[in-house]
Amino acid sequence: RKEVEQDPGPFNVPEGATVAFNCTYSNSASQSFFWYRQDCRKEPKLLMSVYSSGNEDGRFTAQLNRASQYISLLIRDSKLSDSATYLCVVSDTISSGTYKYIFGTGTRLKVLA
């Protein structure tokens, strides 16, 4: 099982639709969680950090479910400009004392006019 798993998609949705992505992680001791957006092989850019209580930023809502070990991203009122790959990133302290940011393979979203 991969450490961080995402449905690769693509998710093709019409403009204005609501779409949700999930990401599961295997390490119950994972500490921090992030959603990044990546456009066309450019650098990933932070979309949202994900907090235990859930958080919202405009049309975007992120949730964390520690019991089931998944995080989610909800996008409301999709825009054409939301078309991108959404990367789930989990930070882990490894037993050796080192630290990793582990990436999911990304979920591709295409918003259609």
Next chain:
Amino acid sequence: GEEVAQTPKHLVRGEGQKAKLYCAPIKGHSYVFWYQQVLKNEFKFLISFQNENVFDETGMPKERFSAKCLPNSPCSLEIQATKLEDSAVYFCASIHILNTEAFFGQGTRLTVV
């Protein structure tokens, strides 16, 4: 600076040639992480530094890959004797404190021909 600066943007090397990539993290950030992203979107962790010290090198193919972060110089990632499968985009990420967001450079696209 306020951005992570990676150079060059593109690099083409013949098989067997050396490739050297550079990354200047954001001033004041203590951590640099290097990742390799190949066509299928997977981010492979290579190595991380805490200031000029290697933090975690478990992802490095040690036979041909080496990296350094020296004081007052950009960090570097060097590949001796490149192979076709080294073709990828190499991203570095700059992190202020562990468990906080990672800021990515624009990446270096390495093409080995």
